[in-house]
Amino acid sequence: MANHDETRTTFSIDGGAGSISYTLAEISEAGTNLGRLAQLMEPLADRLEGEWLWLCQVSSGTAPYPYAALDAMRAALWSFRRAQADTVELASKATQAGANYAATEARNAGLSAQLGRLAALRDGLATWGLGSLAPWKVAFDAAGKVQHGNKHGIRDASEKFLNDGSAYLAGLLGPGMAVPYLLAQLRQQDGRNAGGAPAFALRKLFDATGLAIPGRLEVRQVPVQEWRPAGIPTGRGAASPTLGEPVEMKAGIHGMLAGSSDAYGYPPGSISVVEILRPDGTIAWVVHLPGTEDWSTVDSSNPFDMEGNMEALTAAAHQRFEQEQIVVQELIRTALQAAGASTEQEVLISGHSGGGIHAAAAAASPAFLGDVNVTMVVIAGAPARNQHVPPGIAVLDLQNEHDIVTAADFGAPPAAANWVTVTSHRPGTMEGQAPGAVMAQAHSVTNYLQDAAALDSSSDPSVVAMRERLGVFLGVGIGAGATIHGVKTVYQGRDVNNSNNSAPQGTRASKAAKQPEKGADYSPGSR
Known part of the structure; x- marks a missing residue:
């Protein structure tokens, strides 16, 4: 769905409430409930049958024999059994509806992608x-692609190039490469993981x-004075160098994403953990992740580097690499434990850019969710399209039509009931701008914060449902105007390369995390 207005940012929204996948998910849930109803009907049917048999027995030999009453009771029993069987059948069909639709959509998407590659192969051969x-x-051809991207979005054009570029190149190299x-292409391919293969190969x-x-993870709690710039109000009460900082934040999409923006200002490799006391006395936690902070080397001491990005993109296959541990996931887990979180308390994770990949990868990891x-x-x-987050976890995914970074997963995220993708179309983006500047602005966390602020007042049903879900998580109900009070602590992670071979490389023993202590510190070393 898109809201058209040339004077302000508009949005295209996929997934969530109102989408086909959401409706089918509701139908599937209804099917589950019908199945439970059919089970509850079984004892009643047995009781009705037992009463009928008992009446038949005690009526034997009586005069006059109650034929009409017993026949009516038998007819009622048969009708009830028929209704029970129909309920079971309806429950099965309703439960299967979502699965059948998903399978059909996946098959159609795979066929569409295959046709696109074949068309690119044909164009390459024609060029050869x-x-x-x-x-x-x-x-x-390249000029046409650029023009199309400028008009319809650099992100989508980049995704099409990543998916079809190899086919065009094979055709361009002639029949010797085109035929193989x-x-x-005759083999069936899983398009859901198209972006995973290049990341897997690069990490290998x-x-x-x-x-x-x-390597291994080292963690320290960062004193407040290191991450709170002078002149910024401390919020409620006084800041504590060991217990964290009282903070206030808005209960909305902007408030959640603002925490990830703030994380860029902490010492390198740091994340924040916010403890929220809900009105009902329960506790929830919000973890804010920054994006990629170190581009200078592949493997730096900062967990948010290229190695970290590859760990997140290949998280589902982490056991197939030299380092099995996903350092940022271990950092999140360790920070929450150090802050006092228990395993049953609810957690929200926010992240921008690489931090967003890590957030989705963590939410898709059964081990982490344990x-x-x-x-x-x-x-x-x-x-984050290739991270298969379970249906019970809500994902709000903000993208921009010209953000080339979001094209690195080779396609659009699933339009699922629990995954809402919001693509912003900011006015005047292409006017007088070089392509590099356009892409930088498209990926800017500052601009995404402006998108988030606009979404906090959106009336789109999918966005409204996500805001309601967020309100329930924060304990404020519906509405983005409430202010949340919490206590924030910041933890800095350091990825330290193994300096000896005392433990086999690639084993879990060689990568065990060092648990932080209150006030614990380490030497930053070179970055």
Whole structure:
């Protein structure tokens, strides 16, 4: 759905309340409830049958024999059994509806992607056939792609290039490469994980070349004076160097994403943990993650580096790499434990860019969910499509039509009942701007914060449902105007490369996390 207005930012929204997947999820839930109803009907049917048999027995030999009454009771029993069987059948069909639709959608998406690749292969072959004029045709095609991206969105154009570029190149290299590529397309491919394969291959390359070295996590709690700039109000009460900082934040999408924006201002490799006391006396936790902070080396001491990004993108296959531990997930788990969170208390994770990948990867990890009760994720500018988050966890995914970073997962996230993707269309983005500036602004956390503020007053049913879910999580009910009080602590993680071979590389023993103590510290070392 899109709201058209040339004077302000508009949004396209997929998934969530009102979507087909959401409706089918409700139908599937209704099917489950019907199945329970059919089970509850079984004792009643047995009782009715027992009463009928008893009446038949005690009426034997009586005069006059109550034929009409017994026949009516038998008819009622048969009708009840028929209703029970119909309920079971209806429950089965309703439960299957969502699964059947998902399978059909996946099959159609796979077919559409395959047709796109075949079209690109054909174009590549046609270009190869031009001989010496081929370079001019390649330049013409590239210019057309750029123009299409400028008009319809750089993100979508980039995703199409990532999906179809290899087919075009195979055709461009001639029949010798085109035929094997064509034969490879005969195999059925899982389009849901299209972006996972390149990340997997790149991380394997990092392992093979030694660019990524297995290590361990060290954590310290950052004193308040290191992460709260002078002049910023402390909120309620006085700041404590060991117990954290009382904070206030708005109970809305902007408030959740603002915490991830603030995380960029902490010491490198730091995340914040906010403890929230709900009105009913229960406690919830919000974890804010920054994006990629270190681009200088593949494997730095900062967990939010290229190695960290690859760990998040390949989290589902983490046991197939030299380092099995996902450092940022261990940092989140350790920070929550140090802050006093229990495994049953609800947790929301927010993140921008690489932090968004980590947030979704953590919410998709059965092992992580065994220790941390994640119930909601709010991310922006993150290529998280290949993270298969369970249906019970709500995901609000903010993207922009020109954000090339969000194209790194090779496609759009699923339009699922629990996953709402909001794509912003900001006015005047392309006017007088170089492509690099356009993409930088598209990915800017500051601009995503403006999108989040607009969504806090959106009337779209999917966004409203997510705000309601957020309100329930924070304990304030419906509405984004409430102010939440909490206590924030900041923890800095450091990815320390193993300096000895006392434990086999790649084992869990060589990567056990060092639990933080209150006020614990470590030498930052070189970054």
